[in-house]
Amino acid sequence: MSLTKSGRHHAYENSKLYKERTKAYHDSKILSRQFEPNDQLTRHQSGPFIVKEVRPYGDIVLLTPDGSREFTMNGHRVKHYWAKAEIPDGHIVPLDGAPPA
Template structure:
């Protein structure tokens, strides 16, 4: 008789443990959804059109020396846009097209500046000293 009561008590403990596990999974799922929503809100969507100029991130630069060298190559021209952020890029000095994921490049603003004829130049001068 004591064994039967102990068995029933053990079954209740197992049911409580299972319900706690299910509750933990549900809480984890809710937490992940909230974190994803906050993360997705802070991501800027960058849209590129054919004809835009972009700079390509060189991920192999870490192996090279040159701490102050730029990790961005280019400019490249976007030739074709495919689904899932796949882009075909063309370098102006070659006719070869390369396929690149859209996360690896950013918009190049140098072309807009070359068209602008007005350029303001600031000459840096030393500050006046007490002797002057």
């Protein structure tokens, strides 16, 4: 089965539109990673590390939490560290209005 010239043109246009839509959807799901000094970051499930300096081209200078060691990493290898809230012993947290499991 062969396509006519008009049919091939429509197939080309459809694939072009599909690629554009797919790229737009994919790009909308990418999270921006903007780091500032004093942000807490994690890498490979270890951390938190503190941002000392953000250099051009995505390099980030990190400090260990105690400030004893400084090292540079590529910004693509780290993500923000969102600390877990600690609940003191003996404190009761009501679960009223919690979403169902």
